[in-house]
Amino acid sequence: MPVRLWRKPLDAEKVKLPKAEIHILKNQCKGCGFCIQFCPKKVLEESEEINARGVHPPKVVDESKCIICSFCTSVCPDFAIFIVEKPCKEGC
Amino acid sequence: METVMAHPFAKYLREAMMPHIWCSGCGNGIILNCFVQAVDELQMDLNKLVVVSGIGCIGRAAGYVNTNSFHTTHGRPIAFATGIKLANPELEVVIISGDGDLFAIGGNHFIHAARRNIGIKVICANNFNYGMTGGQQGPTTPVEALTTTTPYGNIEHPFNLVHLAAASGATYVARWTTLHVRRLTQSIKKLLQKEGFGFIEVVSPCPEIFGRYNKMRTGLEMMEWFRKVSAIENFSDPAKAEITPERIVVGEFVDIAKISYEKLIHEKIAEINEKKMQW
Ligand SMILES: Cc1ncc(C[n+]2csc(CCOP(=O)(O)OP(=O)(O)O)c2C)c(N)n1
Ligand code: SF4
Ligand SMILES: [Mg+2]
Numbered sequence: 001m002p003v004r005l006w007r008k009p010l011d012a013e014k015v016k017l018p019k020a021e022i023h024i025l026k027n028q029c030k031g032c033g034f035c036i037q038f039c040p041k042k043v044l045e046e047s048e049e050i051n052a053r054g055v056h057p058p059k060v061v062d063e064s065k066c067i068i069c070s071f072c073t074s075v076c077p078d079f080a081i082f083i084v085e086k087p088c089k090e091g092c
Numbered sequence: 093m094e095t096v097m098a099h100p101f102a103k104y105l106r107e108a109m110m111p112h113i114w115c116s117g118c119g120n121g122i123i124l125n126c127f128v129q130a131v132d133e134l135q136m137d138l139n140k141l142v143v144v145s146g147i148g149c150i151g152r153a154a155g156y157v158n159t160n161s162f163h164t165t166h167g168r169p170i171a172f173a174t175g176i177k178l179a180n181p182e183l184e185v186v187i188i189s190g191d192g193d194l195f196a197i198g199g200n201h202f203i204h205a206a207r208r209n210i211g212i213k214v215i216c217a218n219n220f221n222y223g224m225t226g227g228q229q230g231p232t233t234p235v236e237a238l239t240t241t242t243p244y245g246n247i248e249h250p251f252n253l254v255h256l257a258a259a260s261g262a263t264y265v266a267r268w269t270t271l272h273v274r275r276l277t278q279s280i281k282k283l284l285q286k287e288g289f290g291f292i293e294v295v296s297p298c299p300e301i302f303g304r305y306n307k308m309r310t311g312l313e314m315m316e317w318f319r320k321v322s323a324i325e326n327f328s329d330p331a332k333a334e335i336t337p338e339r340i341v342v343g344e345f346v347d348i349a350k351i352s353y354e355k356l357i358h359e360k361i362a363e364i365n366e367k368k369m370q371w
Binding site: 023025028030031032033034037038053055071073074075076077078079080082084 | 097099100101102105110111112114115116117118119120121122124125126129270271273274277310311312315316
């Protein structure tokens with residue numbers, strides 16, 4: 001195993017990983033599925049519900065797995081999803 | 093989760109024009125998204141930004157951005173943009189238009205604007221066909237592709253847009269696909285900061301009217317095709333970057349400095365006026 005994987009960083013106590021807050025503007029979604037398919041952490045999946053445009057918008061499977069790469073924000077053709085970093089009092 | 097927060101880029105879009113007309117799985121929205129993100133990251137003065145489009149699906153982009161914008165006639169966005177830039181070189185003039193608009197009916201405008209090095213910036217959504225009018229074959233349609241006007245397969249050779257732009261004298265030339273959102277955004281930022289004529293080709297899915305005839309019914313399938321066949325080769329020879337079903341070379345091809353036409357013309361005018369004063 002590479003060193004960086006078994007060695008615990010010295011500042012692990014101090015440094016808090018940022019926590020994501022995923023916002024989905026459900027009714028703006030046209031159901032292309034890009035965010036679901038291309039999320040590197042597989043944080044999203046298709047929901048059961050049907051939105052105002054008659055498609056299944058994505059839903060969050062596990063928000064804690066999100067690394068805030070914001071790829072979904074950029075790849076969404078409909079400006080229907082974005083991520084913000086949780087304010088520290090809730091996130092850490 | 094119920095949301096109350098507005099999208100961070102909502103302020104760059106005209107709310108009254110939303111939702112946009114683009115189909116589910118269309119890449120045009122991604123191009124618009126990356127463009128406004130680049131504008132946001134550069135903290136550009138929206139009063140000094142002008143977006144110009146021609147006619148076509150992607151041509152709607154000018155109407156969607158919350159800046160000065162011009163939705164012009166088919167094939168003529170470069171002509172309008174040239175006028176804007178020469179009249180007021182302070183303005184940052186960006187053209188967002190289609191492959192048909194810029195390279196079929198507007199082909200001459202493109203090569204001469206590049207040759208004259210007019211400091212306008214062109215972002216072309218290349219979806220391999222005329223989307224808006226029903227998926228006809230155009231100057232970027234790949235050989236053997238099926239379209240509504242080539243039902244037995246296209247026999248025409250397509251333009252290699254990055255080669256055309258480089259050969260015509262553009263000072264910045266790049267190609268990305270709509271899957272390369274990070275690199276595309278960075279590339280647009282670079283484009284917006286160039287002095288001379290710059291060009292970015294964005295290979296974009298049109299599942300609704302191109303993909304459906306070519307075994308890619310959804311935007312996802314078209315994006316998976318990009319993922320499979322695209323290769324990043326920065327500063328490779330644009331002449332060898334022809335798009336084929338097996339290979340899409342992406343990256344930056346040209347990034348050079350050259351004095352722009354509007355600088356030269358205003359310098360020339362000043363020079364002539366000075367000479368007149370001495371008479
Ligand atoms: C002078 C003129 N000729 C033809 C048309 C019809 N027309 C409208 S859009 C279009 C092609 C658009 O193709 P492209 O620029 O690739 O845009 P896309 O719809 O594919 O995004 C054509 C031929 C027109 N509007 N005006
Ligand atoms: S026809 Fe094609 S280019 Fe036009 S909006 Fe639909 S998917 Fe996009
Ligand atoms: Mg087109």
